[in-house]
Amino acid sequence: MSVIGILFSEAWQRKGMLVLSLLTVSLAVALFIALLTLNTALQQATTKQMKELGFNLVILPVGVSDMDYEECRYGEHSMPEEYVRKLADKRDITADHFSGKLEKKIVWENYDAVLTGIMGTLASGQKKPLGFQKPPELGHAYFGNAVARSVKVAKGPDGKPLKDEKGNFKLVPVTVEGETFQVEKRLAAKETKDNYRIYLHLKDAQRMLGKSGRIHAIEALGCRCQGDVVAAITHEVGELLNKDAAEGDKVKVLIPNPPKFYTREKMRAKVEGYAGLVVPLVLLVSVIWIGALSYMNVRQRREEIGLLRAVGVGSRPVAVLFLGKAALVGLIGAGIGFAVGHAIAKHYGPPMFELPAKMIKPMWNYLLWSLVAAPLMAVMASALPAMMAVFIDPAEALREE
Amino acid sequence: MLKLEGVTKRYVVDGREILALDGADFHAGKGEFVAAIGSSGSGKSTLLMLLGGLARPTSGKVFVDGTDVYALDGRLRALVRSDRIGFVFQTFHLIPYLSALQNVLVPTLAGGDSAALGKRANELLERFGVSDRRNHKPPQLSVGERQRVALARALLRSPDIVLADEPTGNLDPGSTGQVMEYLAEFHKEGGTVVLVTHDPALTDFATRTVRLENGKLA
Numbered sequence: 314m315s316v317i318g319i320l321f322s323e324a325w326q327r328k329g330m331l332v333l334s335l336l337t338v339s340l341a342v343a344l345f346i347a348l349l350t351l352n353t354a355l356q357q358a359t360t361k362q363m364k365e366l367g368f369n370l371v372i373l374p375v376g377v378s379d380m381d382y383e384e385c386r387y388g389e390h391s392m393p394e395e396y397v398r399k400l401a402d403k404r405d406i407t408a409d410h411f412s413g414k415l416e417k418k419i420v421w422e423n424y425d426a427v428l429t430g431i432m433g434t435l436a437s438g439q440k441k442p443l444g445f446q447k448p449p450e451l452g453h454a455y456f457g458n459a460v461a462r463s464v465k466v467a468k469g470p471d472g473k474p475l476k477d478e479k480g481n482f483k484l485v486p487v488t489v490e491g492e493t494f495q496v497e498k499r500l501a502a503k504e505t506k507d508n509y510r511i512y513l514h515l516k517d518a519q520r521m522l523g524k525s526g527r528i529h530a531i532e533a534l535g536c537r538c539q540g541d542v543v544a545a546i547t548h549e550v551g552e553l554l555n556k557d558a559a560e561g562d563k564v565k566v567l568i569p570n571p572p573k574f575y576t577r578e579k580m581r582a583k584v585e586g587y588a589g590l591v592v593p594l595v596l597l598v599s600v601i602w603i604g605a606l607s608y609m610n611v612r613q614r615r616e617e618i619g620l621l622r623a624v625g626v627g628s629r630p631v632a633v634l635f636l637g638k639a640a641l642v643g644l645i646g647a648g649i650g651f652a653v654g655h656a657i658a659k660h661y662g663p664p665m666f667e668l669p670a671k672m673i674k675p676m677w678n679y680l681l682w683s684l685v686a687a688p689l690m691a692v693m694a695s696a697l698p699a700m701m702a703v704f705i706d707p708a709e710a711l712r713e714e
Numbered sequence: 715m716l717k718l719e720g721v722t723k724r725y726v727v728d729g730r731e732i733l734a735l736d737g738a739d740f741h742a743g744k745g746e747f748v749a750a751i752g753s754s755g756s757g758k759s760t761l762l763m764l765l766g767g768l769a770r771p772t773s774g775k776v777f778v779d780g781t782d783v784y785a786l787d788g789r790l791r792a793l794v795r796s797d798r799i800g801f802v803f804q805t806f807h808l809i810p811y812l813s814a815l816q817n818v819l820v821p822t823l824a825g826g827d828s829a830a831l832g833k834r835a836n837e838l839l840e841r842f843g844v845s846d847r848r849n850h851k852p853p854q855l856s857v858g859e860r861q862r863v864a865l866a867r868a869l870l871r872s873p874d875i876v877l878a879d880e881p882t883g884n885l886d887p888g889s890t891g892q893v894m895e896y897l898a899e900f901h902k903e904g905g906t907v908v909l910v911t912h913d914p915a916l917t918d919f920a921t922r923t924v925r926l927e928n929g930k931l932a
Contacts, residue, residue: 314819314828319812326811620807623768624867625796625824627789708769709725711807712759 316630320637327610334606334642335649338691341599342650342683343657348588349679350658354672355581370408370543372396372531372550375563382530382567385418385427391527392562394432394515396554400531401435403553407545410434413528415518421489421511422463428489429510430518432528451514454487454494459508461499489513490521531564543568580666596690603642603694607635611702618702619710628703635702639695643688650687651680715906716742716765716875721774723760723929734760736929737774744874747898747907749917752926758910761926762877765908766799767791778875796824800868802897804880806860808852808867814859815839815848818866831870838866842896858889865896876900878909882916894919 324331373382374390381387397413400406415430431448449455456464467475467483475483484496489511502508519525533546547566555563611618621631655675663670718740724733734757742748742765752758763769764776767783776783778794786794808817818835822828839845842862844855852860861881868876878897882890898919901907909920917923925932 314812314816314822316823318816319809319823322811322816616807617809620809621820621823622792623766623795623801623807624821625792625794625799626821627792627824630823706769708760708763711763711768711803 316633316637320634320641323614323634324638324641327613330606330610331642334603334639334691335646337599337602337606338643338646338687339650339653341595341690342647342687343654344592344595346651346654346676346679346683347657347661348584348592350655350673350676351662351666352581352585353676354658354662354668354674355666358666358668358672359581369568370533370546371567372400372533372554372564373567374529374561375565377529379567385416387416387529390561391415391524391529392531392564394519394526394528396564397432397435397528397531399553400533400550401437403437403549406437406549406553408437408533410436410534411531412533413515413531415515415522415524415528416510416530417518417522419490419511421460424460424463424509426457426460427506427510428513428518428521430513430515430522430528432515448514449497449512451517452494453497453514454489455497455510455512456487456499457508457510457512458500458502460511461496464496464499492517492521600690600694603639603691604697607639607695607698608701610638611635611698611705614702615705615710618705619707622705622707623711632699632703635695635699636692639691639699640688643691644684646691647680647683647687651675651683715744715746715779716740716908717777718761718764718771719775719777721764721771721776723757723764723769724772733929735764735771735931738929738931740765740924740931742906742908744906745901745904746922747901747909747920749920749923750908750910750926750931751912751914751917751923752910753912756926757929758912758926759879761931762801762879762908762910766801766877767795792824796821796826796871798873798875800871800873800876802861802865802868802876802878802881804883806852806857806864806884808860808864810852813849813851814844814855814863817852817863818870820867821870824871826871834872835866835870838869839863842866843892856889857884858886858892861885861889861893862896865893869900874904875906875908878907880911881909882911882913890916 371382372392374387374392376390377387394413397411400408400411412434413432417428419426419428433448464487465485467485469475477483484499486493486495488494494513494517500507513521515528519527543566550564550566558564618631655673659670659673662668662673718738721735721738721740722733723735724731726732738757738761740761750758750761760769764771765778767776767778770784778798781794783791783794809820812820815835818838819831822831836845836848839848842865844859844862844866847855847859847863852863855863861884865881876897881897882893885893894916897907897909901919907920909916910926911917
């Protein structure tokens with residue numbers, strides 16, 4: 314006969330209590346796992362989508378509307394180029410990557426093109442700059458897919474296309490607004506007006522448009538997606554750029570065509586907010602309930618405890634009978650709770666948050682945590698009843714019928 | 715071997731103080747079979763709990779082989795119980811979800827050679843005529859069988875003292891005879907028995923009888 318043997322026999326004998334305890338632990342673990350799994354999947358989905366979409370926040374001069382931005386109508390509005398550096402230098406800002414641009418609608422070779430001066434992306438804090446926006450060199454240009462059709466391949470005296478040392482076709486220099494540029498690359502087709510852009514180095518564009526040190530817009534990638542990103546960055550931008558700015562240099566934040574993930578992100582933030590209230594409450598109720606069940610178990614087994622003490626069983630085995638049972642319940646409950654929590658996340662997550670189901674994967678590290686935390690929680694909840702069991706007066710317990 | 719010196723025991727039940735033993739002196743020598751007889755509520759059970767190291771006296775001292783039991787810490791007192799004393803109760807106190815054999819083996823939780831104790835448990839069940847019921851749980855046993863299982867449990871660790879609290883109180887005459895025979899056998903083999911009962915007929919088995927009345931020993 315061993316303590317473990319008694320523990321299992323007793324648990325099996327009082328199945329109702331065992332099931333209730335298991336249900337409590339499983340539900341608490343399931344809630345945790347479902348929320349954590351969903352939260353992780355949502356963050357991964359948002360990050361992935363943001364990377365796919367590129368820049369998704371725009372900082373504009375106060376007088377420029379979103380329609381103006383879409384149509385490249387800035388009028389006399391612009392802002393200092395140094396704003397980009399200011400934003401990037403701030404370590405704890407919500408958005409991660411910033412780039413300034415200066416643009417103007419032009420007609421080039423019968424195309425309604427957009428002359429766009431760009432700068433390299435600056436990353437905030439310790440982040441590495443993303444590689445997807447590297448400006449052309451000074452005197453060079455990138456051509457959007459549509460306008461690039463009018464860019465000609467250079468030919469040799471024999472009429473054959475010329476190639477550079479890398480094997481790419483050499484392109485004939487082009488003239489834009491009276492200045493000649495070497496065409497550095499032709500860009501792949503997109504479903505946006507970027508097909509009609511002629512990208513220049515920002516300095517070239519500033520010189521050509523007479524806007525030295527000025528830009529029209531700052532595009533930002535908001536990757537620290539905790540809570541309401543727009544509200545956060547609007548506040549940060551206001552504090553950082555508008556506080557001491559001249560009236561004409563004040564800016565605002567805009568989300569061009571708010572993408573789906575902002576809605577999802579807001580929902581996630583809301584769910585996280587509720588979870589912040591509900592989870593501690595569920596935890597507290599579970600601990601109290603496990604403690605109450607454990608206390609009931611001690612009450613039911615007073616005679617048994619009295620008998621154990623009468624035959625010379627010490628305090629430790631008596632405590633182990635109750636704490637061991639709690640640990641066992643915690644361990645099994647963690648396993649069940651993990652499976653149920655994952656199933657809940659998998660079943661309800663995709664329709665609720667417009668997530669691809671494949672993004673919800675079992676988080677095995679959370680299983681490990683559950684297998685440690687749930688028994689620990691159950692043992693802590695049962696500690697007081699176990700102590701009461703140890704201090705039961707055997708004479709009194711054996712006298713009671 | 716067992717000695718009470720001026721022991722008083724008071725306890726409180728539902729806010730009311732009860733004087734269970736009042737300055738009692740008691741002695742049971744090695745190999746004695748002492749019957750303590752008294753009516754219900756006279757303090758018989760309290761006497762056994764005190765002798766068994768399960769209830770600390772309000773005043774006075776309890777000795778087992780000259781050792782003041784209540785001067786020992788809880789662990790050592792438990793050791794005295796597990797190595798020296800076997801308890802038999804009127805209501806058996808068998809654990810309902812364990813089989814007869816497992817119930818007999820419960821004292822092994824206090825330690826000891828499991829294999830040797832396992833063998834002895836089977837021998838005791840055989841000796842008390844309940845070996846065919848070893849896998850049955852208490853509710854499946856008759857009351858007489860339950861008490862024999864409880865007796866086997868009390869004797870598992872070969873104690874030299876048995877404290878029996880109305881062991882036949884719930885038994886029919888046939889089972890009463892059997893249980894008393896087993897206690898008498900234990901006594902014949904050199905064991906010390908303190909039996910508390912309200913049945914004067916059982917005192918025939920004892921070498922000495924004391925009377926308990928209103929917490930006083932006579």
